[in-house]
Amino acid sequence: MALDRKVALTIGLISLGSFMAVPLAVGVVGGLLSGGNSCTAAASVSFTGSNQLTGMSAQEYLNLFSKDDQKKKLQIATQIYAAGMQRTPQETPKAIATAIATGIQESNLTNVETKASDGSDSVGVFQMRPSQGWGTRAEILNVTYAANKWFDTLHKNVKGNLDSLSMITIAIDVENPNLAAYQKRWNWDKTGTELLSQVAAPGATNSCQSTGWQLPLAAGTYRINDIFGMRINPVTLRYKLHDGVDLGAAKNTPIYAVRSGTVTFAGDNGTYGTYVGMDAGNNVTIGYAHMSSIAAGLKKGDTVTAGQVIGYVGSTGVSTGNHLHLLVHLNGKPADPIAFLNSNGVSLEGSKR
Ligand SMILES: [Zn+2]
DSSP: OOOOHHHHHHHHTOOOOOOOOSSEEEOOOTTTTTTSOOOOOOOOEEEOSSOOOOSOOHHHHHTTSOHHHHHHHHHHHHHHHHHHHTSSSOOOHHHHHHHHHHHHHHHSSOOOOOOGGGTOOOBTTTTBOGGGTSOOHHHHTSHHHHHHHHHHHHHHHOOSOGGGSOHHHHHHHHHOOOHHHHHHHOOOHHHHHHHHHHHHOTTHHHHTSTTOOOOSSOTTSEEEEEOSEEEEOTTTOOEEEEOSEEEEEOTTOEEEOSSOEEEEEEEEOGGGOEEEEEEOSTTEEEEEEEESEEOTTOOTTOEEOTTOEEEEOBOOSSOSSSEEEEEEEETTEEEOHHHHHHHTTOOHHHHOO
């Protein structure tokens, strides 16, 4: 598999090895998504086994790129994470971290659109070849498809317990590369695992604030398509209250609980489509509408913590495209989510792409 080797080679020369005893607990790197907050939060990703977390930290890696490129790489890591979380059974943190690390090794987490005329047909994040049965070029350029294909191949090629294997061993078994060159370049155990922590709990940086509120979608993954207030409904053409904020994002982008609370509704909710409602305490309720699916196993009565994945962006119910319609009710009445979250230290405007 070919690769944009420029950056990989440069950072491959830096030795940042460290040895950690098992079990590994992986801390969240603070500040990557909130723009400089140095706060660190409780571990959200951990796995046990023989893996040694050596190599470059997520922060050191991302610092090699422009702010825009950092956002794109975090978006791709988020898509790989979402694909892994939506599989049955769900992929383990070790498998997902290895997929992200492989994406770094193969493409620097870039959806590479190589053309046949470039002399190589390796495309996408994992540099898969249409000529070798990975899928069509268009399919492979869909990050969710590519991630699923990567996980499929993982389970076909790698037998036994992943936790007893090193990440590079797993990656090599999936990718079937030129061994020596591949091993020489591999520096991503720590990077992949920390990036997974980052995208699995993007609000962790906010959770160090006393308010305990956080973004519903990872910073940089959404646009604000419509705000709260009176408008002509694009589907019914009636002038009425738009009772939430519309955050446009790619299908299956993970949705996070903006606050710890109790699930009051999880299922089909008519025009709101697939919907999760939660009681956040203090007469505040939060609604998440139009999901493609609800997080596996989540049901009414469950307790959720801020930052937990509760579902995925979709376009179910009455909707004109993939987006999260986020509702905030104060004492039973709809309120402006942007203003409400602002008053709790979370800026939807400040984190959009
Ligand atoms: Zn809406």
